[in-house]
Amino acid sequence: MNSYRFFILSRLFFACFGFIGMQQLHAQTTAHAGAGKFTPIAQWYDDKGVAINAHGGGILFKDNVYYWFGEHKVAGSAGNTSLVGVHCYSSTNLYNWKDEGIALPMSDDEQSDIVKGCVLERPKVIYNAKTKKYVMWFHLELKGKGYSAARTGLAVSDKPTGPYQYIRSYRPNAGKMPFYPKGTPDSDRVNTTIVKEQDKFFMRDFAGGQMARDMTLFVDDDGKAYHIFSSEENYTLHVAELNADYTAHTGKFSRVYIGQQTEAPAVFKRNGFYYMIGSGCTGWAPNAARLFRAKSIFGPWEYLGNPCIGPNSDLTYGGQSTHILNVNGKKDALIFMADKWEPKNAIDGRYIWLPITITGDIVNVVWKDSWDLGDLSK
Structure with missing residues (x-):
């Protein structure tokens, strides 16, 4: 009888403990939202109570669901070595995120470009309505070669959450000269007879393809897609057109802000103008964001200065741009x-989401300790 009573009491104890634990877990998983709030730099948790692991990422919106893809980091790991793959999360409200697992795993095959120990950065996914495929591009550095490979990688899937099949990696637009839209200053044109100092990296890589590091993807209103990336030893951005399937480059591209060292591009379109926010190149340390605007995706792009205002704006509030999300329906x-x-501990990297405010043609990013979707421009 005593043992039975002990058994009943112990079951009640653990049931109560478990209930309390679940309540704490629920509070933890929604802590980043704060009952429908975004809190920049705070630790954000998924539906399992695990810190969201999607660094350098981007978001795809499909069938009323947001899919967040990013680099999965490992505890205790310094630098940017990729040991797991691209993580995917889903949400219907942007506040609460479901863990969808690893969309693109790193390979155990030492002959694979994406073998564990390579560097895979800034994965972005877009949907191709023609092929019904989900297309992922990313910056790839080969294992053991530092940042010398400077390739772009491609993977595709039939489902947004994956699994994604790795296709290939390469340097884009080998043997191709850039497109110069009307209005491009003569100083920005490549002179193939007298190679200028700012063009030496472009001409060096002309035959084998241009370097492709920090990147984003952009799908225009007409369905055409573009790959925008840091090139030429990060001195110049390239805006490159993708083919109809979004799986290769067409050879048409332009060069942006030549010789000025810009990385971390993120793009949006408004009232017929294209806007791009990027950063300078200061390693892992933050710097001032850069805003550009153009009437054509290929440019010429006008430099508009730092869109961030207020305290710590000269360091982009301690962060670096990765993506601009247009919240559908607004x-x-x-x-x-x-x-x-x-x-020094890559997994502890945090996320800074802030509303973009637009007044006339003025675009700003202003720090908020806490905010919600109601703070976005109507």
Whole structure:
């Protein structure tokens, strides 16, 4: 009888403990939202109570669901070595995220470009309505070669959450000269007879393809897609057209802000103008964001200065741009997504999401300790 009573009491104890634990877990998983709030730099948790692991990422919106893809980091790992793959999360409200697992796993095959130990950065996914495929592009560095490979990688899937099949990696637009839209200053044109100092890296890589590092993807209103990436030893951005399947480059591309060292591009479109936010190149340390505007995706792009205002704006609030999300169904509802990198313990990197405010033609990113979707421009 005593043993039975002990058994009953112990079951009641653990049931109560478990209930309390579940309540604490629920509070933890929604802590980043704060009952429908975004809190930049705070630790954000998924539906399992695990810190969201999607660094340098981007978001795809499909069938009323948001899919967040990013680099999966490992505890205790310094730098940016990829040991797991691209993580995927889903949400219907942007506040609460479901863990969908690893969409693109790193390979155990030492002959694979994406073998564990390579560097895979800034994965972005877009949907191709023609092929019904989900197309992922990313920046790839080969294992053991530092940042010398400077390739772009491609993977595709039949489902947004994957699994994604790795296709290939390469340097884009080998043997191709850039496209110069009307209005491009003569100083920005490549002179193939007298190679200028700012063009030496472009001409060096002309035959084998241009370097492709920090990147984003953009699908225009007409369904055409573009790959925008840091090139030429990060001195110049390239805006490159993708083919109809989004699985290769067409050879048409332009060069942006030549010789000025810009990386971390993120793009949106508004009232017929294209806007791009990027950063300078200061390693893992934050710097001032850069805003550009153009009437054509190929440019010429006009430099508009730093869109961030207020305290710590000269360091982009400690972060670096990765993606700009247009919240579907709301005009000018734009979220600036950035990463606060922690190179000594990469998994502890945090996310900085802030509303983009637009007044006339003025675009700003202003710090808020806490905010919700109601703070976005209507």
